Amino acid sequence: MGRIVELDGDEMTRILWGRIKEELLLPYLNLDLEYYDLGLENRDATDDAVTLQAARAIRRHGVGVKCATITPNADRLVEYGLKRMYPSPNATIRSLLDGTIFRAPIVVPTIPRLVPGWKRPITIARHAHGDVYMGTEYRVPGPGKAELLFSDGFRRTVCDFPGPGVLSAMYNLDDSVQSFARSCMSFALSRHQDLWFSCKDTISKQYDGRFRDIFRETFQSEFQERFEASGIQYFYTLIDDAVARVMRSEGGFVWALKNYDGDVMSDMVAAAFGSLALMTSILVSPDGVREYEAAHGTVTRHYRRHLQGEKTSTNPVATIFAWTGALARRGELDGNQGMAGFAARLEEAVLDTIKSGISTRDLGGSADTDTFLTAVRSRL
Numbered sequence: 001m002g003r004i005v006e007l008d009g010d011e012m013t014r015i016l017w018g019r020i021k022e023e024l025l026l027p028y029l030n031l032d033l034e035y036y037d038l039g040l041e042n043r044d045a046t047d048d049a050v051t052l053q054a055a056r057a058i059r060r061h062g063v064g065v066k067c068a069t070i071t072p073n074a075d076r077l078v079e080y081g082l083k084r085m086y087p088s089p090n091a092t093i094r095s096l097l098d099g100t101i102f103r104a105p106i107v108v109p110t111i112p113r114l115v116p117g118w119k120r121p122i123t124i125a126r127h128a129h130g131d132v133y134m135g136t137e138y139r140v141p142g143p144g145k146a147e148l149l150f151s152d153g154f155r156r157t158v159c160d161f162p163g164p165g166v167l168s169a170m171y172n173l174d175d176s177v178q179s180f181a182r183s184c185m186s187f188a189l190s191r192h193q194d195l196w197f198s199c200k201d202t203i204s205k206q207y208d209g210r211f212r213d214i215f216r217e218t219f220q221s222e223f224q225e226r227f228e229a230s231g232i233q234y235f236y237t238l239i240d241d242a243v244a245r246v247m248r249s250e251g252g253f254v255w256a257l258k259n260y261d262g263d264v265m266s267d268m269v270a271a272a273f274g275s276l277a278l279m280t281s282i283l284v285s286p287d288g289v290r291e292y293e294a295a296h297g298t299v300t301r302h303y304r305r306h307l308q309g310e311k312t313s314t315n316p317v318a319t320i321f322a323w324t325g326a327l328a329r330r331g332e333l334d335g336n337q338g339m340a341g342f343a344a345r346l347e348e349a350v351l352d353t354i355k356s357g358i359s360t361r362d363l364g365g366s367a368d369t370d371t372f373l374t375a376v377r378s379r380l
Contacts, residue, residue: 002334004326005057006033009067010040012299012306016316016369017067020323023373024346024380029327029339034061038089040070044082051089055096062333064291065326066093067319068298087134093291094128098176099283100183101126102254103266103295105273106280106321110355111363114272120252122269123191125184126262127177128283133259135170177211179286181218184256185234187284189226194233197256198242211258212236266295275362277315282325292325294318311368313361320350320376349379 008017025031036054043050058064070076071088094101104123140146146158146167158167181197188195197215199208219227219234227234237245239261246255257265270279281295295318302312324343331340358375359365367375 002063002330003032003034003061004330005054005061005064006035007054007064007066007069008035008037008039009069010038010298011068011070011303012312012314013068013294013296013319014039014298015303015306016314016319019369019373020316020320023377024320025323028342028380038067038069040072040076040080040082040086043086043089044080047083048086048089048092051092052096055093058093058291059097059285059289062289063326063330064289065322066090066291066293068294068296070298090293091128091133094283095130095134097128097283097285097289097291098179099128099285099289099291100180100187101128101262101281101283102187103262103270103279103281105270106278106317106351107273108278108351108354108363111274111278113274115247117248118251118272120250121273122246122249122251123187123193123254124262124266124269125180125187125195125254125256126266127172127180127257127259129176129180129259130172131170131259132168135168137169138167140165140167172207172210174210174214177214178218180256181215182222183284183286184254185219185223185227188232188234188254189223189230191254192230192232194235194253195227195256196235196237196242196245196253198237198239199258199261200239202238208258215256270295275315275317277318277360277362279318280321280325281318290326290329292322292329294322311370313365313367314369315360315362316369316373317350317354321347346376346380349376352379 008014034057036050036057038051038054069089072082072085077085102123102125105121107121140161142164144161146161148156148158184195199211201208201212215236266279267276270276276296279295281293283291299314302314306312324347327343328340331337331343353372353375354363358367358372360367360372
């Protein structure tokens with residue numbers, strides 16, 4: 001049996017991670033796991049080397065599953081006594097794997113939708129390289145000139161600062177954008193769904209314009225005939241127009257977005273289908289390597305209550321589905337029907353539990369996390 005790379009995380013999701021393994025996985029499966037602790041304390045202790053080690057392990061074994069992690073800001077730097085503000089571990093992993101993130105809501109028929117017209121899931125395809133997540137920032141202390149320079153002689157004034165301010169530079173690569181376009185188009189074909197792409201090329205004429213052009217060129221040269229044969233469409237529009245169209249749509253399509261846009265819109269889609277904890281997130285690299293995670297964060301508010309001895313009603317569904325996704329993929333690669341079948345049965349047990357009326361408070365229920373996990377295990 002092949003190995004699954006396990007990436008542990010932070011705060012309340014770290015607590016959920018352990019309980020899910022103890023309650024729903026280890027009693028039933030003999031797993032071959034390669035463990036990496038991406039908790040913030042261990043990232044600090046290893047000078048973040050553990051994040052790169054984990055990413056390389058995922059590339060080596062083909063399947064990873066990741067718990068939510070903290071990306072530290074100034075407050076976290078003080079709270080955890082860190083040596084420095086480390087970059088997002090997700091950004092590091094995504095950059096090394098050159099992957100595209102596909103996020104889709106976990107649809108439960110009994111959970112009301114905040115956008116009633118959305119009858120079918122909307123899959124967010126999020127570019128996973130560059131932009132603000134790998135940007136360079138500077139706190140401008142006082143008056144001065146900021147310039148954009150490149151080694152070929154390009155030079156342009158960004159701003160003549162009259163006083164203090166902030167400055168940011170970000171970048172992307174044609175190769176990465178083209179991989180993103182191909183991944184989105186291949187995914188749409190596999191799902192027999194239309195593909196939308198949106199950005200703001202009217203304002204960002206070079207940066208966003210390059211995304212628009214690469215998508216158009218890739219579609220016309222590699223995918224147009226296949227899309228036409230499948231009866232699906234590729235559609236580009238400005239992101240503000242796309243948001244309005246999405247709200248009026250019935251769903252059932254793939255929506256490709258740049259890194260930051262995809263981060264924001266995936267949370268909107270998840271909340272509209274019921275909860276941030278009802279969304280899958282899969283990082284897919286061009287060579288088929290996959291990493292599965294929950295789309296939400298570390299649930300800090302619940303973690304602080306947990307530290308005070310309170311029972312919390314933290315929704316574990318997305319974290320469970322990260323595990324089932326990884327198990328199903330490992331089973332698919334290994335021809336292990338038992339593991340793939342177990343993953344499907346665990347997902348069914350989770351959905352049956354919610355449909356029976358047992359759910360956490362974010363879904364309108366009253367069950368605490370332990371009660372919910374016990375109910376899932378009884379159905380499993």
